[in-house]
Amino acid sequence: MTYQFEVCALASLKLDGLWLGGPASMAFAAAEKAIPCAMQLLGSKIMLAGSDVHRERAKEYLSFVQQSRKDIEEVPGLRGGGRLSVTDADMREDVLPVLLPEEAARCLSLERIAEIQRATRTFLVFDTGGGSVMARGMRRLLVCGGTEVRRAEAAARARERTVQGNRHLVNSLQESEVENMPPSDPWAKLLTIPWPKNINEWGRLQRTLWSGHPKLKKGWIRCMSSSQRQEYYVRVADGISTFDPNEALA
Known part of the structure; x- marks a missing residue:
């Protein structure tokens, strides 16, 4: 060539x-x-x-x-x-x-x-x-x-x-x-499953129970008080919890 x-x-x-x-x-x-x-x-x-x-x-x-x-x-x-x-x-x-x-x-x-x-x-x-x-x-x-x-x-x-x-x-x-869906009813969903026993179980159920709900700050998860039937928030790193959404919402 x-x-x-x-x-x-x-x-x-x-x-x-x-x-x-x-x-x-x-x-x-x-x-x-x-x-x-x-x-x-x-x-x-x-x-x-x-x-x-x-x-x-x-x-x-x-x-x-x-x-x-x-x-x-x-x-x-x-x-x-x-x-x-x-x-x-x-x-x-x-x-x-x-x-x-x-x-x-x-x-x-x-x-x-x-x-x-x-x-x-x-x-x-x-x-x-x-x-x-x-x-x-x-x-x-x-x-x-x-x-x-x-x-x-x-x-x-x-x-x-x-x-x-x-x-x-x-x-x-x-x-x-998912974000555009109407907020789910977490209490109604909890009544159909065994109650979560610890933070890990609550963590795995975040999307299942709270689909369509406002996002939380990084490191926070939602839980539910069985006695008060009210949502509360837990910071996973140190276990601090609060019922005040202003502390946990992004």
Whole structure:
């Protein structure tokens, strides 16, 4: 394989040098390793060293990441899509398209994408779907470069991240639903179970007995006086108790 040096004006490639050297520096480094093709920014120019195919691919990948961030609002966790539309992604031997639910794709922050790229020596970028019809709420992630095995590994890691993110989303929604529920009747619930014998048992029953109730300060739990049928509060660290909610409520 013949390797050659090439120096191109960034303007001729429609690339922004300041952006590539700053916010896109992680993508720049990832593209260099995924192709592979050595690249160096030289002011308003870029020097590339590699085969003819690899040099062309390097220019293309840099264009990918820049177009992916064009004309979009910053969305936490997403790498964009912007104007990038790779119409031949499904037919290319260097690209593996991966469809992800949009909410799950939000879990792929730039830092997590960088982790996957470093571990698999691939290049990841979102596009708009390449003109293909995608189900509503789906995003397309393009896993580029590397080998077929590395692209498959990167895709698996991306899906794993989104599964973890979905779990976090579900848990957050469940907690929100609990917080928005009408306050439970702890006395009525206590009548259906054995009366708690100690602080540990009261601690395990907090969510069961007091769902929908205001949060307490960290380290405090609720208990119930059987004789007074009244709620009181215990600071677990030292066992101090009080019937005054102002001392325990967050």
